[in-house]
Amino acid sequence: MLRSRADLRSEIAQKNREANLASLAKLEKSLAKSREGGGEKYNARHVEAGKLLPRERVERLLDRDGWFLELAPLAGLDIQGHAPGASVVGGIGVVSGVECMITASEATVKGGAMSEYSVIKSGRLSDVAEQNGLPSISLIESAGADLPNQSKIFVPGGRGFRDLTKRSEERTPTVCLVFGSSTAGGAYIPGMSDYVVMVKKQAQVYLGGPPLVKMATGEETTHEELGGAEMHSRVSGVSDFLAEDEEDAIRIGREIVAHLNWKKGGPPPSSHVEEPLYSSEDLLGIASADVRIPFDAREVIARVVDGSRFSEFKPLYGPELVCGWAHVHGHPVGILANNGILFTSCANKGAQFIQLCNQSNVPLLYLQNIVGFMVGRKYEEEGIIKAGAKMINAVSNSTVPSITIMIGASYGAGNYAMAGRAYKPNFLFTWPNHRIAVMGGKQLAGVLDIIQREAAAKKGETVDEQRLGVMKQMTEGLIDQESDPFFATARVWDDGIIDPRDTRSVVGMCLSITHTKPVQGTTSWGVFRH
Structure with missing residues (x-):
């Protein structure tokens, strides 16, 4: 049994605590930015349309006494052109007693369009699901790729569809609940999932919307005729379940997971669990x-x-x-x-x-x-x-x-x-x-200083101390920022x-x-x- 020797009243412990609390305050502020999605204006517009916010969908999907471990919540933070969280809510939560990978399109940010970091984050979520053998549930309302940035998205983005099909082949179930318009790449997610639920008069799934269809073929059609939930449930067969509303879609999703008869492959934990001796x-x-x-x-x-x-x-x-x-x-x-x-x-x-x-x-x-x-x-x-x-x-x-x-x-x-x-x-x-x-900023700057001096000595040149000092300072600052x-x-x-x-x-x-x-x-x- 470990015995603590930490002096928590010491000056250094108090300084550590103050600094760590300050860092945690910054963390909470950043997480709050991630949780607010598209912000007050777009959240209000989403709610006025009679829809649940993406995080509310996740909360209702989870068991009441279950937990949710969010992953990469700050992907894209302070990177130009990217929203904190990268327009995707993702993590592992307990649904009908089963630990599942849950991803939700952040539809209040550019209609849930995928950015470069959305693809990177989604890839990481997919890796976690595959490595740990987790059933996955996708809560979709996505405009597909963010077209102005398609060059950074198109090629790596195709991996997500492959991952869904590979998981199915490995007998790891994939469930997709469609809550709104899901276009182009957003349409392939339900298309490649094992189970698909669509919300009546709300879900619209198509490879190309009415404007693109008209431009490509001259055909005039409505959103509902082209890719509405009822059409896909009654005609195309892309949808397996037609939900009356969002709450009903979540209920059906929970029932699907409950019927999987899912069992863990690893050994269960010990029934006797002791709390640590120390806080x-x-x-x-x-x-x-x-x-x-x-x-x-x-x-x-x-x-x-x-x-x-x-x-x-x-x-x-x-x-x-x-x-x-x-x-x-x-x-x-x-x-x-x-x-x-x-x-x-x-x-x-x-x-x-x-x-x-x-x-x-x-x-x-x-x-x-x-x-x-x-x-x-x-x-x-x-x-x-x-x-x-x-x-x-x-x-x-x-x-x-x-x-x-x-x-x-x-x-x-x-x-x-x-x-x-x-x-x-x-x-x-x-x-x-x-x-x-x-390495640390000071160490790296010091190494560069030695290299510059040795190079100058070999050439028989005099070191420009002012220039070298500025270079060291800039290098140290850059490394500190990037670490x-x-x-x-x-x-x-x-x-x-x-x-x-x-x-x-x-x-x-x-x-x-x-x-x-x-x-x-x-x-x-x-x-x-x-």
Whole structure:
């Protein structure tokens, strides 16, 4: 049982808390922008048309005692031409007792038209559904592609339709509820779903609307004649169920999920779940606002795992990487957490621990706060490249579910060794103190300074100190801006920024979701260099 040694009354803990609360206030403000969709004017117009707002549709679809884990809620934030949330509401929620991937068109933003970041976000949601074997429910009211930006959307956007058909082939059900006009690409989503529900006198699904049909063929027709819900329910067969109104469509959608007879492939959690000994509130004082200041990963683990119980692996060897077993909301989990820079011993220890967890089919939780691998002649002679390659090999080829929470720095190859986005963890969330880059701004600027000076010396030139100083300052500022967690989450480098106090709940939900599929480890690792 872990015993906390954190001094939460210290000056640094109070400063951490103040800084983290300020970051969380910024996060809430950004999330509020995402939740307001197209804004007051377009929301009012949507409601006046007798429609539910997209988030209201999601809320009514969910079980009353169920939960919803929203993913990439700030995609597109502060990127010119994109709305916060990228015109898509997406996440995993409980519907008729089944954890489902739910996506909803944000119809109050350009009629639900898909932007470049809508496609990127939708691709990530599709990856999560596929990786975790989740049934999916699409709540559609979409004008298709945002035509002025078609060059950024058309080619990658086709992947979404392929994903729907592949999921169907894999016997993972797809359900589509159509609430309004769904044109062009928006029409293919119901067309490629297993189950389709359309709302009477509201849903309109066609590849080309009346103006395009008239221009292409000369035929004059109305929206209802061309693609109305009744036509598709009675004539074309594109619709399987005709709903009287939106509430009825949601009811039918819930009934479809209830009739799936869905069963999870992974083992259930333990019936005995203990709360941690320590309050999650403490994490605001523990998490360093300045990622250059270290903090003990065990203090985080003690506030996340059941009963603060942690069985540590090789505690005396490679202590800068904390490894061990615990439970979170009754699910067994193997934890790898950074307590400093990665040395050769840490990498060897991490690789072995990942192998052991795969051997016993235990999911992995990475608590990432890493500035990279140790550099220097001594460490190169020790073979730190070999050891790092071994750990990255283990991370890459592991087949048990993995969840990454970035609780501090994420620099250099440390990002890779601790299951960064490129290594396809099932989920990846960040804390608001998180920073991500090749290296810190000061370090990168310093490296460029050395390179410039060496280049000048080789040419026999004098260094322009003023110019070099300006260049260093600009480089440092740019890296600091691009390593900001809001910059990262806007570009869907993660699945969202979370309140540190919610970490236990988020990890618990993620573990439950990953158990939709059987949890099966591997003993196949390719070649380890010795």
